[in-house]
Amino acid sequence: MTSNLTLKDVALLAGVSEMTASRALRDANDVSINTRKKVMDAAASIGYVPNRIAGSLASKKVNLVGVVIPSVKSYVFSEVLDGISESLKPSKLRPVFGLTDYDLDTEADVIREMLEWRPSGLIVAGLEHSEIAKKILKNTTTPLIEIMDTDGDPIDSCVGVSHYSAGYNMALAIMEKGHRRIGFLGTKMSSDFRASKRFNGFVDGLQSNGIKLIDQENYSSGSSVEKGKNFTAEMLKRNQDLDCIYCSTDVIAMGAVMHCLEAGISIPNELAIAGFNKLSMASGLPIKLATTDSLRFEIGKLAANMILERNEQNITNPAKTIELETSVDMGTSI
Amino acid sequence: MTSNLTLKDVALLAGVSEMTASRALRDANDVSINTRKKVMDAAASIGYVPNRIAGSLASKKVNLVGVVIPSVKSYVFSEVLDGISESLKPSKLRPVFGLTDYDLDTEADVIREMLEWRPSGLIVAGLEHSEIAKKILKNTTTPLIEIMDTDGDPIDSCVGVSHYSAGYNMALAIMEKGHRRIGFLGTKMSSDFRASKRFNGFVDGLQSNGIKLIDQENYSSGSSVEKGKNFTAEMLKRNQDLDCIYCSTDVIAMGAVMHCLEAGISIPNELAIAGFNKLSMASGLPIKLATTDSLRFEIGKLAANMILERNEQNITNPAKTIELETSVDMGTSI
């Protein structure tokens, strides 16, 4: 409500019509310097705050970009958001975030609610959606960018990396370093499709050299350093000859490193450890963690830029998929 | 645009008036079961997505809550957002986030933009704002909750902890453990008011026992484990008899711990370390970090609940400040 002041109040005070006041405040170009100043002063003096709801309805333009992500707690999507914010900053578009909590039904609800606001664009994390969500997304004319992941069929445009390849290439890198008795540690992947793709890529990568996973642990609930530590200990107890653990995220890998530090296990001589994401907080570790940069910031930037492009041109330009190349960051832990 | 379908299309197809269609879709209570079904089916068959812009303008209700925070990268505000999301989930209100990047001018812009949408409430992190922002906030009738921090003068309502007390009490806890030669490590605090309040409280706490800070380092740019590690090394080089470092966040404290692990410094015998926030990722460390829980999740929940309360009652209930009690979590690092 902010107060009940409307454009009429400003116009009356400035002694002009509502239309002129509207133009002056939006600095459209059909207003003289004098009247503009009058209007501006009038608006400032009464503390007028324009009503964007009304403005958007009249102009049929809503300068918002919906961003649908699973969570803000995972240290992963925050950088995506940052990239989006940076790209949109110089424009009139503003991001609006919605959280799905890794649940596809919630995602469908969030997407529907977002579209009810008629945003200028929609950025959605991931390629997997419920049937309802897919139907809604296919039906809309709002520019849509699915991000993070390119292993699948985008509905419209897409920016991401191949998580399958990331897993596959990490397997090759690990084997090249001579490791053969390899375990996998991650969270239950039924709802984390990208982690699951990395896992599949990793297994196939090992397979290309005739190697099979010795052990795997998929614990439920989210990633944490502490769980990484505990499950590494358990896995090593089960398989005393294990010489490498691939973790589905750096957070878990940090836990694995912590266990080694505590137990006096030398990395990578006695145990090699690799993760995924290239999280900045892992950079404080005594060893440099082997990982794959998931290019989160860049993905955010590019996705937002695609929305901006589509908004400038009125022509509906065609769907485009950008697959960013990842490479294994060897570090000193494998 | 989502498509150009309007209520009129639905009404026509269902053979009812726009008003009836509107009522049916919002499940207002003046529609028979038959016609409701007719309308629902019609809407579903053509993939109608209601236009909330128009709806909000007509009903003068915008079920959004603006949330203004500095950043999503700091591992701190994500839990606040989570608390807010959880509180709002069962209601019709939805959170909309805006980022200020720790800049008060940006904050003022974000607040202004938020208010232009006439949200049902506004949650803003911190008590320090630019003069412009203060003027806007004082002028608005939108329920406002300032969060995180209670050391200052709230404009309207407020939920948070006393950062001054947190620093003060940590000083007492550290001295009680027998430490006397104490350093402080943090980021430059000109823009991080809460860190600055903790620092002041800490210094005053030491002072209450006649103790002065031996050394302090305030590096620019954000917190990171790596910087915590490096600056700890430097500080120890400067002051070889230091027996404790208080870090302005757990992230920095983790870096300090990392340095000790690498350098073979025993914690807390040779060096005591304390942080702030009680971040979950610190729980994987070999020692339990002494810290103060900043109650981020709870703050988010309470703030959102206050908005909900205000929305239910039409009476403008009075401003309220909730100061949550913090306590020092001793851990094993001091």
Add this chain to the structure above:
DNA sequence: CATATTTCCGTTAGCGCTAACGGAAATAGC
């Protein structure tokens, strides 16, 4: 100086929806 052009501002008509009222049909009451 008359005409063409530009600059500036107002009027009209809606954007797509809902609040509020009113009225017809269906049900209840006695």
Add this chain to the structure above:
DNA sequence: GCTATTTCCGTTAGCGCTAACGGAAATATG
């Protein structure tokens, strides 16, 4: 049976703003 009540739906008006047009005044053109 007729009136009182409830159930259901439509009509009117308007939320606060802007697009589009048009027209008067100021300036330019030759």
